[in-house]
Amino acid sequence: MQQLDELSDDDLIGVYRVEDRSVPHLRANFVSSLDGAVEIDGQSKALSSDSDSRVFSMIRRLADVVLVGAGTIRDEGYRPLRLSAASRSWRTAQGLPENPTLAIVSSRLELSPVNPVFQSAERPIVITHEASPPDRREALAEVADLVVLGAAEVDLTAVLQELAGRGMPQILCEGGPHLLGALTIADLVDELCLALAPLLAGPGSGRITAGLPTTLTRQLKLATLLTASDDYLFFRYLRES
Numbered sequence: 645m646q647q648l649d650e651l652s653d654d655d656l657i658g659v660y661r662v663e664d665r666s667v668p669h670l671r672a673n674f675v676s677s678l679d680g681a682v683e684i685d686g687q688s689k690a691l692s693s694d695s696d697s698r699v700f701s702m703i704r705r706l707a708d709v710v711l712v713g714a715g716t717i718r719d720e721g722y723r724p725l726r727l728s729a730a731s732r733s734w735r736t737a738q739g740l741p742e743n744p745t746l747a748i749v750s751s752r753l754e755l756s757p758v759n760p761v762f763q764s765a766e767r768p769i770v771i772t773h774e775a776s777p778p779d780r781r782e783a784l785a786e787v788a789d790l791v792v793l794g795a796a797e798v799d800l801t802a803v804l805q806e807l808a809g810r811g812m813p814q815i816l817c818e819g820g821p822h823l824l825g826a827l828t829i830a831d832l833v834d835e836l837c838l839a840l841a842p843l844l845a846g847p848g849s850g851r852i853t854a855g856l857p858t859t860l861t862r863q864l865k866l867a868t869l870l871t872a873s874d875d876y877l878f879f880r881y882l883r884e885s
Contacts, residue, residue, distance in 0.1 A: 649872060668808045674837070675840075678843060682852045696841070711807075717755065725743055834882070
């Protein structure tokens with residue numbers, strides 16, 4: 645167990661760095677209350693803190709692409725994806741684009757083309773399926789790369805293959821719960837980074853995962869645990885070989 649406050653940014657990068665960036669790897673990053681709430685009043689940012697924001701920014705720094713569901717874009721009020729100057733400088737020194745690409749998974753394409761996220765530094769990708777509304781596909785293709793994968797629902801295995809084929813094998817899933825649930829059922833989660841907020845949210849909120857019930861379980865192994873002076877805990881779990 646390490647103390648977050650004693651780690652430099654380079655140390656923290658070392659904690660979360662993937663050994664071989666060329667190997668496709670899907671990392672999910674979520675924050676939860678002690679009693680399992682994924683949000684308060686509809687937003688996960690109410691569970692965050694300065695320490696959580698710091699870890700969040702370092703994890704984003706390492707990603708090739710940030711994968712997120714359209715509902716999270718709407719509910720969380722996502723802003724254009726643009727990292728800090730320090731993160732952009734670090735990525736450039738590593739031979740990476742200044743910012744990761746934003747990839748949005750959406751079945752119904754209920755996204756406005758004027759949503760600020762489409763002003764992200766790297767042109768976003770919108771991923772949908774063949775049964776999605778053609779008029780919405782056409783509108784969103786004006787502001788994003790539109791990718792169709794799957795017949796009646798998005799083929800998530802094909803999504804990961806598509807992103808890796810575009811030179812983006814390091815995939816960071818930031819939600820929401822339905823997307824994590826679908827990725828879990830498809831057995832595509834290689835890593836879970838979980839921030840535990842030191843508060844009780846009470847009843848009413850959902851968990852970090854949602855969707856149809858399943859009997860599938862996947863054993864993960866604790867790789868690192870960080871503690872912060874604000875009593876947040878940061879767990880990093882990896883898929884067992």
